Amino acid sequence: MRVELSVVVPMFNEEAVLPLFVERLRPVLDRIGATYEVVAVDDGSGDLTAATLQRMKRTWPELRVLRLRTNSGHQAAISAGLVAARGDWMVTIDADLQDPPEVIAEMLDVGRRERVDVIYGVRTDRSTDTAFKRGTAKLFYRTMRRISGVDAPVDAGDFRMMSRATVDAVNALPSHGRVIRLVVPTLGFPSASVGYRRDERAAGSSKYPLGKMLRLTLDSITGFSQAPLRFATWFGLSGFVLAFAMLVLAVVRKLEGDAVSGWPSTVVIVAGFAGLQLLCLGILGEYVGRIHASLQGRPTYYVAYDSLIADQGGRSGPTSGEALLPSETATRHPSAEF
The missing domain is CATH 1.10.287 (Helix Hairpins)
Structure with a gap:
């Protein structure tokens, strides 16, 4: 079935924030005027995230649960969601509500109106972040711009909307250790941006401690610069x-x-x-x-369960996270269809 919009949400131990996230996301998508699916990627959570998603799915048919066999990391979970999603447009957003779901409607409107492939969510107000977080983020983007030549928007994380053609290009790239927020700008596809205020985490604790931030920085430097x-x-x-x-x-x-x-x-x-x-x-x-x-050639992730396949009576897992070949993916530009 054709879907106009896919919302990919990587999750790791987000049991506490899930009800709040769904309470804000679902009304936005129901009013958006497009067929949609929400691909919730459970990245091997150790709490009741998976069970909570399954319970919510009973009353929300557009919710699709993708469960990874082990904790594979934030970027791998996003990659898994992008490979599985079927939408003409795809949004990646975290479940902590620091990035407001209400901006998705504006992103879709900009994509349709300006006929671009990528719409970045840019944090124009980061006053809720600590001074250390703001300082290291600016240092990261400025450093990457200088040493790699990647024109990544400053203060743009993993909250973005991409066209089907963009996602197909991302999925066709080698998946090991890739950093999506830098991969997308290197494609050079037409882009625009939407500003928003970054809020505090609604519930739960941060899944990006200093160690993971350093690992992301190292992957970014060695993956995109000589x-x-x-x-x-x-x-x-x-x-x-x-x-x-x-x-x-x-x-x-x-x-x-x-x-x-x-x-x-x-x-x-x-x-x-x-x-x-x-x-x-x-x-x-x-x-x-x-x-x-x-x-x-080891897969970055393993999919243990896909509710879409299970609902259709098929075998839901496990499958490995290999990037699709260009010949296996569609390359149409969604903006030409609206």
């Missing part, structure tokens, strides 16, 4: 030049009759260069690790 490799190369070249200059200086002083002394300074220099070497090896190791993981 600058760290060049950084290691320049460090090595600079170290070679400095070492050669010190060697020449030591020889000259020896010929002049001056004794070469200064064991502490020697130890400091050796230790410093050893540290630089380890840093460069670590940078190279990150890239080699990504190549190794890509060659292994």
Whole structure:
């Protein structure tokens, strides 16, 4: 069945906020004037998120439950939802209500009116975030713009609307370790933006602690830029030049009759260069690790259950999260159909 709008919602231990989220999302979608589905991706939650979704589905036929076998991560859950979704337009939004569902209607209107492929949700007011969160977010986007050339909108997270053609292009890319918020801008498809105020989390706790934020940053840098490799190369070249200059200086002083002394300074220099070497090896190791993981071809996620398939009497799982080939996906532009 043709669906005009798919709303992909990754969830991990969101039992507390789910009723509030559905209470705000459903009226928005019912009034939007388009056929829709909500693809709720349970990312291996350990609470009653899955059971709550199944209970809600009894009274909300447009709700589709996709359950991953293990916790695969936020970006993997979004990828799973994008592969499964059937809409001509697709929205990705978190369930914590920091991104208001009411903006979805405005996004759809902008997409239809301006005939663009991507509509970014841009946080124009982040006063509810901590100063540390705001500062690190700005640093992240500015750094990625500088070292990778990716023109990612500042203060735009994973709340966006994409056309069918955009999602097909994303699904066709290798899925290992990809960061959707940077993958989409690299496609260069026509885009627009909608501003909104970022609210506080409605209930529950953040699923993005500092450790996961650092992991996302590292995946972003190594996945979209060769600058760290060049950084290691320049460090090595600079170290070679400095070492050669010190060697020449030591020889000259020896010929002049001056004794070469200064064991502490020697130890400091050796230790410093050893540290630089380890840093460069670590940078190279990150890239080699990504190549190794890509060659292994292990799926990023496993789908254990899909309520749509189960309702149709089919086998609902498990399936692996492999990206679709371009020949297996539609490439029509949805804005031409409205």
